[in-house]
Amino acid sequence: MLPFKLVYHKGYDLNLGEHVFPSQKFRLIAEALLSEGAAEARDFLTPAAAVDEDMLRVHTADWLHKLKTGTLSASEIMKLEIPFSREAVEACWLAAGGSILAGQSALRDGFGCNLGGGFHHAHSGHGEGFCAIHDVAVAIRRLQADGAIRTAMVVDTDVHHGNGTAAIFAKDESVFTLSIHQLNNYPAYKPPSNVDLDMADRVEDDEYLGALIPAVQSALDEFKPQIVFYVGGADPFCEDQLGGLMLTKKGLKERDRRVFEVARRRGIPVATALAGGYARRVEDTVRIHVNTILAAREVALNFPSVSAAGQQ
Ligand SMILES: [Zn+2]
Numbered sequence: 001m002l003p004f005k006l007v008y009h010k011g012y013d014l015n016l017g018e019h020v021f022p023s024q025k026f027r028l029i030a031e032a033l034l035s036e037g038a039a040e041a042r043d044f045l046t047p048a049a050a051v052d053e054d055m056l057r058v059h060t061a062d063w064l065h066k067l068k069t070g071t072l073s074a075s076e077i078m079k080l081e082i083p084f085s086r087e088a089v090e091a092c093w094l095a096a097g098g099s100i101l102a103g104q105s106a107l108r109d110g111f112g113c114n115l116g117g118g119f120h121h122a123h124s125g126h127g128e129g130f131c132a133i134h135d136v137a138v139a140i141r142r143l144q145a146d147g148a149i150r151t152a153m154v155v156d157t158d159v160h161h162g163n164g165t166a167a168i169f170a171k172d173e174s175v176f177t178l179s180i181h182q183l184n185n186y187p188a189y190k191p192p193s194n195v196d197l198d199m200a201d202r203v204e205d206d207e208y209l210g211a212l213i214p215a216v217q218s219a220l221d222e223f224k225p226q227i228v229f230y231v232g233g234a235d236p237f238c239e240d241q242l243g244g245l246m247l248t249k250k251g252l253k254e255r256d257r258r259v260f261e262v263a264r265r266r267g268i269p270v271a272t273a274l275a276g277g278y279a280r281r282v283e284d285t286v287r288i289h290v291n292t293i294l295a296a297r298e299v300a301l302n303f304p305s306v307s308a309a310g311q312q
Contacts, residue, residue, distance in 0.1 A: 002043040003300040004111035006033065006293065007098045009047050012116040014088045020241060021082065021130050022282045023091075026116050026274075029289045033115075038294060045105065047114075050096035050138055057141035058134055058168060060125040067092070067132060079128045092133035095119060099139035099229075099273050106227060106271035107148055110264070111296045115289075118231045118275030120162040121187065129160065129186060136229045136273055137168045140175060143227065150174060153225035155216055155259060156181075158233025158275040159243035161190040165231075176223040180212050182236075182244050195219055201244045205251030208236065213258050220266050228263045228270045232256055234277025234288035242278040252288050256295035264303045272296065 012026035033039040055064055066072050067089050077084050095117040105112025119131035127133070140152045153176040154169070156162035162179040169175040176194045183198035190196065197211050220228075235243040237252060247255070263270050272292060277285035 002039050002297055004109040004113065004296065005045045005105040006030070006039055006043050006113050006115055007045050007047050007101045007105065008115040009094045009098060011087075011094045012091055012098070014082065014091045015085065016082060019082065020278050022278070022285060025277065025282060025285055025289065028282065028286045029115050032286055032290050033293060038290070038297070045101055047094060047097040047101045049090065049093035050100060054100065054138050054142045055096065055133065057145065058124055058137045063125045076126060079126065080130065080132060081128070082130050089132070092119070092135075096133050096135040096138040099135040099271070100142050102271040102273065103139040103143050103227060103229070104148070106269040107143070110269050111260075111272070111300055112269075113272045113293055113296060114274070116274055118158065118233070118273035120156055120158060120165050120231055120275060121160070122164045123167055131164060134164050134168060136231060137165065139271070140229060144174065149226040151176070151223070151225045152227050152229060153178065153219065153223060154229045154231060156231040156233070156275070157212070157236065157255060157259070158231055159235040159240065159245055160186050160233070160276060161196070162193060162231065163187045163189070163191055166191040166193040176219060176225060178215065178219050180208070180215075185244060186242075199245060202246045204246045205248055205254070208245065208247055209251065209255060209258065212255065213262065216259055217262050220262060220268065225268060228268055230259060230270055230272045231275045232272055232289070232292045233275040234279070234285045237277070237279055237284060237288055239279050239281070239284060240277070241280060242276065249284065249288055249291065253291040253295050256292045257298060260296055260299040261303075264299050270296070
């Protein structure tokens with residue numbers, strides 16, 4: 001049994017077929033965790049779809065209406081880069097509900113892991129880059145509305161800049177945003193996060209970790225958030241089709257473990273969401289995401305309680 005909960009819904013699958021986005025990965029990750037004995041059925045929570053009240057704290061009523069009624073313009077669908085369908089819209093609402101549940105679980109257990117979400121390119125009034133709804137932003141604003149937290153930090157390790165996150169929280173001093181990404185990659189315009197770590201093409205494990213870990217440490221020490229939302233992209237992987245960094249699977253797991261450890265040592269709960277992963281072999285993407293959960297388990301077991309972890 002895991003010392004924290006996994007959040008998953010079979011409706012996460014956007015049913016995109018042969019698309020570069022392997023939307024079946026959500027199911028494959030859940031199945032791998034179960035079949036390898038890393039998790040049991042009772043470790044899973046099933047999210048409900050987010051309600052409109054939650055969505056409206058981040059998104060415009062106009063954008064939500066277009067998604068729900070299927071009235072996006074041709075250019076809005078083109079910007080999304082995924083075919084529009086009822087299933088895809090339902091998956092977005094479920095992913096947002098999943099990130100809310102992962103955040104609530106993290107506040108209770110120290111970790112909470114959504115086996116979906118991380119749709120960090122979604123903006124308040126439009127979607128782009130496979131992202132229609134910003135699940136992590138919806139979750140943060142819900143936890144704030146409930147009075148469960150005042151402050152949060154988003155640590156985004158997807159190979160693509162977290163432009164939606166940066167834009168949504170640009171004028172919000174209660175949320176600190178940190179993105180590590182390949183500079184020479186989508187999106188072309190990168191609105192500033194609080195900290196942007198721009199990686200050159202083909203950066204490898206050591207250089208990447210050497211930039212990320214000290215930056216996360218000082219951001220946590222300076223801002224002292226009440227929760228970290230970790231957007232754990234699998235696409236900095238060296239064989240990713242949409243990424244140009246050279247990280248190994250071992251380096252990516254080390255990335256996750258070290259970020260979790262620096263948060264845990266400071267007594268800060270961590271909620272995780274998945275984000276991108278477009279390896280040539282879908283098994284690699286699945287493995288990298290599974291490793292994020294295994295890294296969380298390792299850190300949770302090494303530091304049994306958030307309050308006992310202490311400041312270091
Ligand atoms: Zn990405």
